[in-house]
Amino acid sequence: MYATVLHGPGDVRYEQVEDPKILKPTDAIIQLSATCICGSDLWPYRGLSGTDGPAHMGHEYCGTVVEVGSEVRNIRPGQFVVGSFVLSDNTCPHCDFGFQSSCVQREFMSGVQAPYARVPLADGTLVATLEMPDANMIPHMLAVSDVLGTGWYGAVAANVREGGTVVVVGDGAVGLMGVMAASQLGAVRIIAMSRHESRQKLAREFGATDIVAERGEEGIARIMELTNGVGAESVVEAVGMEESMKQAIGACRPGGSIGYVGVPHGVSFDGQEMFFAQKRMLGGPAPVRRFLPDLMDRVLAGRIEPGKVFDLVLPIDQVAEGYKAMDERRAIKTMLKVA
Amino acid sequence: MYATVLHGPGDVRYEQVEDPKILKPTDAIIQLSATCICGSDLWPYRGLSGTDGPAHMGHEYCGTVVEVGSEVRNIRPGQFVVGSFVLSDNTCPHCDFGFQSSCVQREFMSGVQAPYARVPLADGTLVATLEMPDANMIPHMLAVSDVLGTGWYGAVAANVREGGTVVVVGDGAVGLMGVMAASQLGAVRIIAMSRHESRQKLAREFGATDIVAERGEEGIARIMELTNGVGAESVVEAVGMEESMKQAIGACRPGGSIGYVGVPHGVSFDGQEMFFAQKRMLGGPAPVRRFLPDLMDRVLAGRIEPGKVFDLVLPIDQVAEGYKAMDERRAIKTMLKVA
CATH class of the missing domain: 3.90.180.10 (Medium-chain alcohol dehydrogenases, catalytic domain)
Incomplete structure (x- = not known):
């Protein structure tokens, strides 16, 4: 063949x-x-x-x-x-x-x-x-x-709950599926971080309630604005780069959960920073x-x-x-x- | 005064x-x-x-x-x-x-x-x-x-459940309290990693069912022996050093949870290693x-x-x-x- x-x-x-x-x-x-x-x-x-x-x-x-x-x-x-x-x-x-x-x-x-x-x-x-x-x-x-399946796992690893607030970092296919999963799992607020119009449109179709086009510190500030300064209880990270991981950690509230499903490339974490950030993290192949x-x-x-x-x-x-x-x-x- | x-x-x-x-x-x-x-x-x-x-x-x-x-x-x-x-x-x-x-x-x-x-x-x-x-x-x-309170948070962050298997890394006061917490939260198998006789005794008094005196790779191998090669579903890390953190990750089963309550000193994590280890981690001040x-x-x-x-x-x-x-x-x- x-x-x-x-x-x-x-x-x-x-x-x-x-x-x-x-x-x-x-x-x-x-x-x-x-x-x-x-x-x-x-x-x-x-x-x-x-x-x-x-x-x-x-x-x-x-x-x-x-x-x-x-x-x-x-x-x-x-x-x-x-x-x-x-x-x-x-x-x-x-x-x-x-x-x-x-x-x-x-x-x-x-x-x-x-x-x-x-x-x-x-x-x-x-x-x-x-x-x-x-x-x-x-x-x-x-x-x-x-x-x-991977987007779904990201949402489950991020402890998405009925009525919850979710941020999805990454508007690739997995991120968009993370939006769909969050919606199916009952989240009421789903913030997709996306700069591309066609992907924003699909994110909305899959259940995103808000779009944040900004990235990095600006992106985090925008998430804080949208969540009354609190952050999201669930964050799906679907990229795997250092910037996106920082965005995910910054968008998550203390005690919240991050499901990371983008295979990390060149990402490392400082133990003490992670400790004081106080965010639950679970990744891995879905x-x-x-x-x-x-x-x-x-x-x-x-x-x-x-x-x-x-x-x-x-x-x-x-x-x-x-x-x-x-x-x-x-x-x-x-x-x-x-x- | x-x-x-x-x-x-x-x-x-x-x-x-x-x-x-x-x-x-x-x-x-x-x-x-x-x-x-x-x-x-x-x-x-x-x-x-x-x-x-x-x-x-x-x-x-x-x-x-x-x-x-x-x-x-x-x-x-x-x-x-x-x-x-x-x-x-x-x-x-x-x-x-x-x-x-x-x-x-x-x-x-x-x-x-x-x-x-x-x-x-x-x-x-x-x-x-x-x-x-x-x-x-x-x-x-x-x-x-x-x-x-800190040992208790470690056990809660490690998702200790009724009937569960727990490893506690560190036989300092917080680790010993982690043993007590795991016992109170209904774990049936509580493995304390301790090399000191007086602390081992106290760990047993607080509910430890097994003691592992070995450290590092040997310690992990011993945990694997005790758990039929599976690892523990909950691990409390109560030290904060690189060796103890590695021990905690190595002792935990895929999909299991690590509550780390020893403030990390000189510890860092590689993102891709953490990803493939597939372990849920939550730390922070209790x-x-x-x-x-x-x-x-x-x-x-x-x-x-x-x-x-x-x-x-x-x-x-x-x-x-x-x-x-x-x-x-x-x-x-x-x-x-x-x-």
Whole structure:
């Protein structure tokens, strides 16, 4: 088959590779319904995180099971499935505790920017629907796999509560999904920090009640104005840079919570500053598996349309243009049509 | 009157000072029933944190109100009171949120290693008992003011739950109180990290079910052995050094919580390491005021005896020996008798 391979910074190719096959009895092979490009794919694309040789790209996926290994019990060929970008057995103590992204057998998915893919730990990782969803559901189901699941985790890690006030730092796809999650979790005040008109519009559509375009100290001052000098009880940090992290800490009230889901790059914290800031912090790769059944139900019930975050849809053989558009911030997030 | 003044590293004197008096209409003057020396008093005593000129020492206190300012409403002369080491109005949004230690009017108490002291923000800070407690209750009531309140906050910040597993890093007075708090909050497995026999004994008395004497990587390995390779869901860090913080993070399971109540000295965190460790962290000066009524009730009902943490009791004019004994680790915590 053909698949997406990153050969070096800026060099993404859709080229012939070996077909995926069952390697372990706990594997499944799926035929992708659609896939997409993640903000985190841009780190190696930009040469900001190293790769050893050509890398098979892609970790967000949904599709139809075509084959399962001999030990797979919960999933069978013909089912439509969504899986997390983190593979987990869903039975170990960390999975039981709701942190499947720290599963003792954890692996990170890769190679799904392709028509077919191997999914290790299929029983633990994949969640099947009862019926084949309508085609118009595919973008929304695909979004659950990582971008919504990650935004959702950010909101949960930030202890978003019914009636609460939430600040979302970052207007990338994950930040926008954090807005949607905060809204679904019952927050009444959702302040999105965004400078881009198209993203502000989407943030409002997803539930943002206020937009703050300022950044840094000015941004924090604006949040304080909007919260009567108190700050927000919940802050979702969805960028991972030093400035955005400072903004998150500054926007949060003492005793409030920060869920940080942008992988930190070049960020460090001074212990004594953190101590006196007195803010609860939880980050990490999202345990999407914990949220999958609930989020898939919300999608199928028509309560959320997270697929709206895809503002560029391309046939998969134009994947290179998809990366380019996101790199140049012409697109928030690119969906790749496989069939 | 005479009071405790630190003139420089190692130079604590009990010497004549001006009597405290009402400076603001929200002040009260109390006559101390007893006071004590805090582990944090040792930082300036050891010259590890600077002071500008002579410093009036002491911030843990209980006693009898002798005078109140014209705006004090909740407290009256003759009442027995306990207050937090952090002064707060108990009415601002941060106080309402349970974080009185970040009160908008926050001040830190000082100068209570003396027979009398001024307590600013008396209405917000002090909690009175219905009756004058028996003399044997004084050490326990005194401990509530900071050392128990701080250990309690550490356990609450670490999300200690009924039936849970808790690791306490640090066998100083605060760590020992963290053990007591974890026990009161219903933890069934409480692992105290301690190398000192007398402190191990006290930890067991306060509810520790296991003792780990090893430190660093060995200490973490031992915790893993004791928790079937999982780690603890709650960790109280009560030291504030780099090694102890690493131990706390290493002992905590993914998705677990760390309450850190030792003021960090020379500690910093790498953002990406923290992210992938995936542990919830909350520190800060303890909002003891939130817990005061409950903790005072527990003491008066005889359910807890936190005053047992005082293993050296001296008349206040021997305060210099009290500091020396703690500095040399001959004493866990020194109580100073005032009358």
